[in-house]
Amino acid sequence: MTLLEVDDLRVTFSRKGAPDFTAVDGVSFDVDAGEVVGLVGESGCGKSVTSLAVMGLLPQRSARVSGAVRFDGTDLLRASAGQLARRRGKDLAMVFQDPMTSLNPVLTLGRQLTEVLRTHTDLDRTAAKKEAVELLGRVGIPDPRRRVGEYPHQLSGGMRQRVLIAIALACSPRLIIADEPTTALDVTIQAQVLDLLTGLVRESGTAMVLITHDLGVVAGTCDRVNVLYAGKVVEQATRGELFARPRHRYTTGLLAAVPRVDAPEGTALQPVPGTVRDRLPWTQGCAFAPRCGAADDACRAGEIALEAAGGIEGGPSGHPARCVHPADLEVSR
């Protein structure tokens, strides 16, 4: 059953004195109930903007949003501010990237937990407080009864991210959007927090959109993956397919840049050259072409569709990718 359906989402930022910038350029993907879906890409490819658009948290003055975000049948983009607020925190929640700044420094942890409970449920003060202690315990914070009265600066980054996860889970939402939830943490803590998050999500049957630039994270958690580049989805696959048979040249580039334990000795990591800024407008071809080793004139000859392979006889039947020269065809050639 489809829980979230993002359909042709477009976000354009306009600022005085600067040309309009389209950060999200017709993104479509969906999330089934209880499923973990990854949005992968380098910074600046539109992942975070997509998540903020789904939550309705983009600045209204400077961002224009079009398309549709259907959550459980209703289009969130067309919901009123009040309707949206009633669903946020209750039906869909978010875990942000930077735990150091995402908690209010002058309110106790307990207060920040109970306020979301008391907004969306009819728990009274004492019940909410009890629930807050329970939640802190669930996310693995030791001595939650004491911690409830403490302030964010008294906790480490990893602990704060646990608190943010507790806040997101507080009202048992049906969907959680986690925007780079471990990027700001120490490497040693990253795995712990990610395990906690996925464990809790799986356990409660909550669906999750996991945003990351790290394919290693995707490999361990996601059911399905959307690879984003320059505001468009360039490849959509299940986790197995993506790692076994990546098709878009950007995806293969990302995979080549991930260190692997099973790689033959002496294999050098292959970074993707250039940055997202070196892009071709999608209307003129593949935005990735300037950075792509396999690009030729065909890649610069107008818009390229996101399509599954199959047109070529004898080729492997692949998942959708937005590429003129998919990597999987090279093998069979």
Next chain:
Amino acid sequence: MTALDALTPAGPDGAAGAATGEDGVGPWQSAWRRLRRNPAGIVGAVIVLLFVLVAAAAPLLAPYKPATSEWFGQVTPTSVPGPSAEHVLGLDSFGSDLLTQLLYGARSSLVIGVVSTAVGLAAGAFLGILAGGIGGKVDTVVMRVVDVLLSIPSLLLAVSVAAVLGRNSWSIMLAISAAQVPIFARLLRASLLAQRGQDYVVALRSLGLRRRSIVVGHMLPNSLGPVLVQATLTLATAVIEVAALSFLGLGDPNPAVAEWGRMLVTAQARLDQAPHLALYPGLAIAVTALGFTLLGEALREALDPRSSR
């Protein structure tokens, strides 16, 4: 030396080493460009320029001599002569030409303001460099002294200085600079301390440069921008303080002296019959202070684009 200079992020932006936008243009030049594009800054600069010109050329511009009480006979207890052919703005309550008094008032405001700010800047900078450049015990001692200075309200400081030195312009100058010393001391110290940990200073030190030449040759030039901004803003306060102190009766004992603050205080007695006597000097103070403030804010934005809000 040239190789070492290359290490120093020269100019006002240097402290953070931020790119200033325009390629191939020094930070001072690009600051100048930004300043010229800021309308409020231009208004401020024009006011300041006019003020300085008027102050400098007061003897040429003024139709008469100041504080003469020459036409005191025309002033009655119930009326002060208004504008006439001989006196464009009329007389003041002591029988001097009002326009002349206003022009010379600019002169005394400028002299007292500039001298006091210069003295305050020099003394404050000395303390600040001592504290921030040497650090350690010197820093502690100097900053305690500054704390003590700061813990006394500036008016009080001014009143005490003025009371010790008696009623003359010098006491006003020193009084105002005494209140400014802590401001500049803190500013320079903070700026030097912020730079001390920066990579370029560490690099210079690793090259074996002596501390004094690092501080004087590399760190101080980087503090120039903020000091310039603060000095301009301080001039605005100084103009108001000069007026406030002469309003309180400090400064020249002659009540008819051409000082805006004193003109305001004497005008009060005739507020119901001749409000313009209070209006002109008051406006003169406000406009001058506005000029320095606008210029100072514009300088701040030009020298540090990130601070603009």
Next chain:
Amino acid sequence: MLTLVVRRLGLLVVVLFGLSLLLFAWVRALPGDPARALLGEKATPAGIAEVTRRYGFDQPIWQQYLTYLGRLLHGDFGSSINTGEPVVKTFTERFPATIELSVAALLLAIVVGIPLGYLAARRRGGWLDNLVVGGSLLGVVVPVFFLAVILKYVLAIELGWFPTSGRQNARIDATHITNFYVLDGLLTREWDASWDAVLHLVLPALALGSIPLAIIVRITRASVLDVLGDDHVRTAQAKGLPRSVISRRHVLRNALLPVSTTLGLQAGALLSGAVLTETVFSINGIGSYLFDAVTQLDYPVLQGFILFIAVVYALVNLVVDVSYGFIDPRVRVS
């Protein structure tokens, strides 16, 4: 927290000690006989002999200082040259007027300034914002005594809406308990007296309030803009909290922390401004007392004033810092 209080009180003692030394040196540095200087123009040979004996001017200088310090510690700040009244007595009589004025001005500035700064930041770039930014600039550059003169001329002399001077109409025979006239009226249930005192307070408070108002508005605005950009506000939105709760609990509350620290720094400016405002509206506070002392070089009064204000100023700042510690949990712990 306790160490802060102790340290600040320690600093205060150092400041007072240094000040007393300076003030002592000051009177000694006056040209001529210090006894004559203390007595001013009214000095008679008998008076000089009396003062010389009382202040110990014939004793060694260190002993003189100790005597001076001892008298200070006993609360003897000397007597005014002009009136002969003990400085401390005059101060305690007059200080309520100054406090009343300063508190009224500060309240006005807070009540008007914080909402204005908040609204300006919420509608950044709008007409209200431009008005607030421009107005706060004017508040900084227009001298308080000039504003006082304008208000007095327009609203009191020309329009006659408010009294021109004083603290209360002389015809009202009010009972004074605390010397805070508004409060006195309320305590004695003399509503007319209280209301009259309020009317007298409006213009001076408006004039004096312009200083803290300009600063409070600016800082509130900048601070709210800062907080609005903070991640935790976005978290609050993502929680689905009602808009009013976000504004109050997550924006305003955080934004007011920096505002509250600056309130302490206002104390000095407020005091200086009060001195000037009192002279314009002929209010018998310490301002006009100081004004007289300065023009007549009444040394004992000036000495007493300086010490007294240093103490008040330091205490006010201490109270502000301590209360700041209670508001901001980050300060409280560290």
